[in-house]
Amino acid sequence: MATTVAKIKEDKQLTGPQKAAIFMLALGAEDAASLWEMFDDDEIRELSTTMATLGTIQATNVEKLLVEFASKISGTGALVGSYESTERLLLKFLPEDRVTNVMDEIRGPAGRTMWEKLGNVHETVLASYLKNEYPQTVAVVLSKIRTEHAARVLTCLPEDFALEVVTRMLRMESVQKEILDKVEKTLRSEFMSNLSRTNRRDSHELMAEIFNNFDRQTETRFLAMLEERAAPSAEKIKALMFTFEDLGKLDPGGIQTLLRAVDKNKLGIALKGSSDTLRDLFFANMSERAAKILREDMNLMGPVRLKDVDEAQTTMVNIAKDLASKGEIMLATDSEENELIY
Structure with a gap:
């Protein structure tokens, strides 16, 4: 899960939990330990959730909020509240199993109860x-x-x-x-x-999504450079990427749902640059009349720029991901174990 970064410009914008979170971050692990031990689990969860989503708090704002500790805080510079820093802090004075429970819950869906x-x-x-x-x-x-x-x-x-x-x-x-x-x-x-x-977001999953949005030439260039410097990471990213050709792994119902959601002009351009197997699969899931019209439209297009094909295919992949996130279709790689969930 990506960390939310909230930039707080003025003290008057701070909520009570935000003020408490900044205070605890500023105190540090050792000085705050006795305070943490006095909180119950609900208070720790609420405070930890706020700390984990604070983002960067400028030193000047910290000093305004904690005037009585200005001499100590002014030397610390900016504070960064994240899931990782919050977990490290909690581990210094709480049992690991309790920290795991707290962090698992605050990483989950929003809500106090x-x-x-x-x-x-x-x-x-x-x-x-x-x-x-x-x-x-x-x-x-x-x-x-x-x-x-x-x-x-x-x-x-x-x-x-x-x-x-x-x-x-x-x-x-x-x-x-x-x-x-x-x-x-x-x-x-x-x-x-x-x-x-x-x-929880793995860094390779994040990069795979970024690579999915590159045009074909940029994707090839970056993967080639990455293979030279970090071949294992490049292979993992390639395995996680969901490409246009992976749409061929959709079941018939998924393909038909996707067809209803895609602009027919984009579909024709995208299929111009696809493999014959994938093209035939899409045609097979259309009515005979619709498939015939699409084939005729594609023939009338003539040569199509690679840039336009890449754009149309990326659009279709993104639509497929959006449909998958809504539970309307299921995206999968080569096996159920490697299923991609967006």
Whole structure:
């Protein structure tokens, strides 16, 4: 997950948690240790979340906020709050397993409580997890999140299972606190922690996305240079990149969904520069009449500039990624283990 950088220009823009976060960063690990030990888990999570997303705080702003510590702070220069620096700081005075739990949660979806966080998890992701749980457990979860979000999750569940969940919700009376606590604990330890780890951005994944947006010549040039200096990294980036030809790994339903979302002029230009196999695959998923018209349009185009082909193919790849992020299609590489999730 990419760190949010917030530049704070004036003290009056600071919220209470931001002021507290800057204060703790300025104190440093040793001086702040006794204060951290006095916080409960919820306070540590809230403060850690704020610290991790502060970004760069200029020294002048730190000094204005902490006048009584100006002599010490003025020598530290700017402070940088990030997930990594926050985790290093917490590890100095908290047990590793407790730090892991805190960091996993703040890297996950936004929200103070578990139920608020679940409300910010995409319905297809949440449904994918809940479909393996007991209907009664799912009924409890859906009764605690926003009704509109619960409705979207239900539509993503298998029909028979969803009906069973609805039946349990109709019969459900007030849930005992012990049961609710147990469900919340399970969600926190099994679902949220795994979700937050999935959301962590690997540097090679980030570079693969950047390379995906290069034109073909720039991509080739940078990969060639990288192969000379860091061949293993170059290979990993190439393996993670999702290219236009990878659209050939979509299932028929995915291709048809993509076809409905792509401008037909862009499609023709993109297919002019594709392999015969990929071109035939797209034609096979169109009506006979539509395929015939597209072939005729492509023939009438004549020669097409490589730059225009690259642009059209990049547009299609980006549309495919957007559809995948909404759960409408599934992007995959050579195997299920190497599935790309955007």
